[in-house]
Amino acid sequence: MEFGFPVWLRVEHFLNLVFVSFLIRSGIEILGTYPKLYRSQHTVPGTAWAQFTVQSQAKHKYYTVGGEYDDYSPRLSMPGKGMLGLGRYWHFMTVTFFVITWVAYLVLLFGTGQWRRYIPTDLGVVAQAGRDMIAYLAFTVPHAPEGLPFNAIQQLSYAGVVFVLTPLVILTGAFQSPAIANHFSRLNRAMGGRQVIRSLHFLCLVAYLVFVVIHVAMVLLHGWGHETSKMVFGHSDSPVTGGVIFAVALALLVVAHVAATRWSLRDGRAVERVHNVIVRPWSNLLYRLPARMHYDRDNVTGTDVGLKNATQNFRGSGRPPETDEYLALMANCYVDDYALEIGGYVERPMTLTVPQLRELAQGHSQTTLHHCVQGFSSIGKWRGIPVSALLELAGPLPGATDVVYVSFQNMGRDDALYEGGLYYESNPMIEALHPQTLVAFELNDEGEIAAKNGAPVRLRVETSTGFRSIKWLERIEVVNRYDIIGQGRGGYFEDVDFFDRNQLI
Structure with a gap:
């Protein structure tokens, strides 16, 4: 079949870029309000495997966890300044669209046969991926097999993100919901408990960041105009125009982040109202889950x-x-x-x-x-x-x-x-x-x-x-x-x- 770059795939690609960037920034905001990670289901002082703060836990017998907030800059987190509630609003709104987009992507992949662009039909792709890696380390670009849009290492990497990393980040995010963790408490424990799940969710964030960095590096190595033309027009025949359009789109995404951050800090109640319209209809369904933790x-x-x-x-x-x-x-x-x-x-x-x-x-x-x-x-x-x-x-x-x-x-x-x-x-x-x-x-x-x-x-x-x-x-x-x-x-x-x-x- 012809794999190409159909319109729906190009639209999904850009939407994922938008949603993942908002998820990362709002996720950092949520992490900053308790910037410690643990290996067990408990948060016993002194047992964290990682922490992202210079603040120490209060020694007083009575203290408030809010005093441990790290006030991350709005340049990094969404919206910044220790605004946990607003960070959660942005995270849950973005999650709603991210999950809808991912499900639609899977339906279209399997409905059109495009799943073959990611899922190999020959186990030899593993050995070829090793050879492709050696080629990249030698600063040469390995070619895709005849009829396929990607070389072997690209194919396996994209398959890992679409079919492994994304389901894992959705699952570990869902199990930080008290209602879901309560109802499926046995599965919660099987996954290691609340804090292990939270650590796994953080590692998913790191994996997305690593993927984005490597993905951008590969785009530059393969040729910015050549690759962005595919994402804009569905072919590589207009590298200059495609490169410019995609660069403008990225600039507009940065502007959107700046505008959303300033809007949040200026009028948090407006963000709250939008959140309630988007999130409450599905989150209210969780009231129907029997409590059985x-x-x-x-x-x-x-x-x-x-x-x-x-x-x-x-x-x-x-x-x-x-x-x-x-x-x-x-x-x-x-x-x-x-x-x-x-x-x-x-x-x-x-x-x-x-x-x-x-x-x-x-x-x-x-x-x-x-x-x-x-x-x-x-x-x-x-x-x-x-x-x-x-x-x-x-x-x-x-x-x-x-x-x-x-x-x-x-x-x-x-x-x-x-x-x-x-x-x-x-x-x-x-x-x-x-x-x-x-x-x-x-x-x-x-x-x-x-x-x-x-x-x-x-x-x-x-x-x-x-x-x-x-x-x-x-x-x-x-x-x-x-x-x-x-x-x-x-x-x-x-x-x-x-x-x-x-x-x-």
């Missing part, structure tokens, strides 16, 4: 490194409340004085002490993985009562749509790293009713939760990122609309930063 006691963070008290190694983030009320509760070990309020749009408002919560929980526990939005993770065994059971007791009224959780913590007062404001979060009812959405009162069989981890009672939302699992829980309110609370976005970080309320990815 479960780990064994031996998987708990700390037990695999010989720590007697695994709770010491379950990472916390944030500073406990500093009000006299909370400090008095802490001094009295919470049990006698603390009462969780449950009210709002319910038939039976109530208050429950920790002993009452224990009695209602009837020994219920779950061992689950904490997905911090910055990137760290910890596995802990939580005792508590599902929010669904509490809602059943309280009896939401007809029309109840959301559940709001309020913390004792006030950010400006208790954690100077952030602006002031009461810390709160909310679930749509479908998320609140997930069986692993839990009001927890004990961690790792220690009898209680440590102050750094949210004592005396905290929320666990295992299908979402960590900041929505609110600590130091004061009260729960059922409401018929969440958009009139705070700034109307559903939570503290959703209000003051650029985080979507839907944190399933």
Whole structure:
């Protein structure tokens, strides 16, 4: 068959250039907010195999992970300046189009028979690739076999990117979603766990960068005009015009990056609105995945490194409340004085002490993985009562749509790293009713939760990122609309930063 360079292949080539460049820059932004990589499913301090920061982890017993952000330049990351929420928005928007483009590419490849340009039909191509490599090292250009568009080493390289690297980067990206990792927890563990998957995703980024550098070098070696003419016109007969047009297209891509970065830093809410139109329709489908994450006691963070008290190694983030009320509760070990309020749009408002919560929980526990939005993770065994059971007791009224959780913590007062404001979060009812959405009162069989981890009672939302699992829980309110609370976005970080309320990815 005639392989050539059909229009659809040329369009896909340029779109992939656009999407991969945005994915790399937004990926660097996400990495910069927790620039450490690990070999296991835990983030035990001092065990990182790589880090891209000069900052050290805080030594204070209570600290915020946000203090470990590395403020990468907007010239490098997208959009830069430690804007994790916006970086995630750009990453997920680009991923949407990147995956659609890749699937369309595969359909067209196999539908038109063009797959043969990448997949060899003769095993002799491996030996020929070795000879081609020797030719390149001698600064000579090996020729493609008769009837094929590429020489052997090009063919194998492109096949690796299309059929191996791209599926791997999609798979490892998907398994950083709390909802997906929760639902497919056995596959998650088989892949090495959250941090190994995160490291593999980073290595995919490195592989793309290496491929781009080598690919550009090969284009120059084969002849800029000759190769770019193929990508512009589908033939090599107009090298000058093709080279100029492709150079202009690359310049416009750079302009697009600059414009997108400046737009993001100037009007992040506009980027958020575009993200919600593009991403929410498919990310909301993840609510339908049943929550079923479960780990064994031996998987708990700390037990695999010989720590007697695994709770010491379950990472916390944030500073406990500093009000006299909370400090008095802490001094009295919470049990006698603390009462969780449950009210709002319910038939039976109530208050429950920790002993009452224990009695209602009837020994219920779950061992689950904490997905911090910055990137760290910890596995802990939580005792508590599902929010669904509490809602059943309280009896939401007809029309109840959301559940709001309020913390004792006030950010400006208790954690100077952030602006002031009461810390709160909310679930749509479908998320609140997930069986692993839990009001927890004990961690790792220690009898209680440590102050750094949210004592005396905290929320666990295992299908979402960590900041929505609110600590130091004061009260729960059922409401018929969440958009009139705070700034109307559903939570503290959703209000003051650029985080979507839907944190399933």
